[in-house]
Amino acid sequence: MPATHLLRVGTRASALARTQTGWVVDRLRAQGVDVVVETITTRGDHRSDLPIAKIGGDGVFVRELEQALRDGRIDVAVHSLKDLPTAETPGLVLACVPERATPFDALVGRTAPRLDELPSGAVVGTSSIRRVVQLKAARPDLQAVPLRGNVDTRLRKLDAGEYDAVILAAAGLERLGLADRITQLMQPPEFWPAVAQGALGIQVRADDVRTLAAVAPLDHATTHAAVIAERRMLENLAGGCLAPIGGWARLSAAGGLVLGGCVLEMDQPTEAVRRIVAEETVALRDQTEPAALGEAVAARLRAAGAEAMLQRMRTRLA
Numbered sequence: 001m002p003a004t005h006l007l008r009v010g011t012r013a014s015a016l017a018r019t020q021t022g023w024v025v026d027r028l029r030a031q032g033v034d035v036v037v038e039t040i041t042t043r044g045d046h047r048s049d050l051p052i053a054k055i056g057g058d059g060v061f062v063r064e065l066e067q068a069l070r071d072g073r074i075d076v077a078v079h080s081l082k083d084l085p086t087a088e089t090p091g092l093v094l095a096c097v098p099e100r101a102t103p104f105d106a107l108v109g110r111t112a113p114r115l116d117e118l119p120s121g122a123v124v125g126t127s128s129i130r131r132v133v134q135l136k137a138a139r140p141d142l143q144a145v146p147l148r149g150n151v152d153t154r155l156r157k158l159d160a161g162e163y164d165a166v167i168l169a170a171a172g173l174e175r176l177g178l179a180d181r182i183t184q185l186m187q188p189p190e191f192w193p194a195v196a197q198g199a200l201g202i203q204v205r206a207d208d209v210r211t212l213a214a215v216a217p218l219d220h221a222t223t224h225a226a227v228i229a230e231r232r233m234l235e236n237l238a239g240g241c242l243a244p245i246g247g248w249a250r251l252s253a254a255g256g257l258v259l260g261g262c263v264l265e266m267d268q269p270t271e272a273v274r275r276i277v278a279e280e281t282v283a284l285r286d287q288t289e290p291a292a293l294g295e296a297v298a299a300r301l302r303a304a305g306a307e308a309m310l311q312r313m314r315t316r317l318a
Helices: 015-030 063-071 129-138 151-159 170-175 209-218 221-236 289-303 306-317
Strands: 006-011 034-039 076-080 092-096 105-109 123-125 143-145 165-169 184-186 200-205 245-251 257-266 273-282
Touching: 006 015, 006 063, 015 034, 015 076, 015 151, 015 170, 015 200, 015 209, 063 076, 063 092, 063 200, 092 209, 105 170, 123 151, 129 143, 129 245, 129 257, 129 273, 151 165, 165 170, 200 209, 221 245, 221 257, 221 289, 245 289, 257 289, 257 306, 273 289, 273 306, 289 306
Parallel strands: 006 034, 006 076, 123 143, 123 165
Antiparallel strands: 076 200, 092 200, 105 165, 105 184, 245 257, 257 273
């Protein structure tokens, strides 16, 4: 890219978003790309007092960035990929996916370091229905209490004694230099992460050839294949970013791509939890394999009753 071409990179205003975007910007500048950062406030940022589902559901942290791309106000949008809806926005493309950070959730404990050590009745902060259902499956005697805001806000409320523990994405804590706050890493099969958790998504205009070429070196092929599989599974389940669905794709010891998926349901008022899990592996022979893997896992989950489970959960959460 000629040095005279300025690349405008859009980011949300939170410390985590700016840190993630800074990582991307540093690597673009290392390639000799001239970059300026534009900060854009999203609907999800405006209303941190409400549950995400009440603000507008999928896309509340990305739509304003996408509109800025479409309007030509920015050339690149950097997203936490778990926030990006699976339906492609016309005129835009997910150009690349850098190497993934830790994909799992993390417990930050104040009164005890591990979930199984928290006292009965302890208050655990999280607003994610996926995390709430898995928390209740593991410890039905704990209280799941809503918690929104940026990472610093959530940790401040924890430290002030409002919660006994909080559940956050490990990747966010690591990127902010707060990995030492993690007291337990929560992993499958007991605790499934959100689809594409820990991955960044770099979105550009589909016809912007220069920008596509500029960001291409940042792509990490294995991570990109993994999130394609996870996101195709989610899309085939018609789940959306907020549904109680977990997924994790990774390379097997033999070099194939393994995808595990989990669909969750919690009964009301008993809070009894039902969970179905499916896993498949493919050899990475060509670029179509990850998407086919996602479709195969989604088909197995649907055959086990996922559609009815998700519909009941949508009705309860409406």
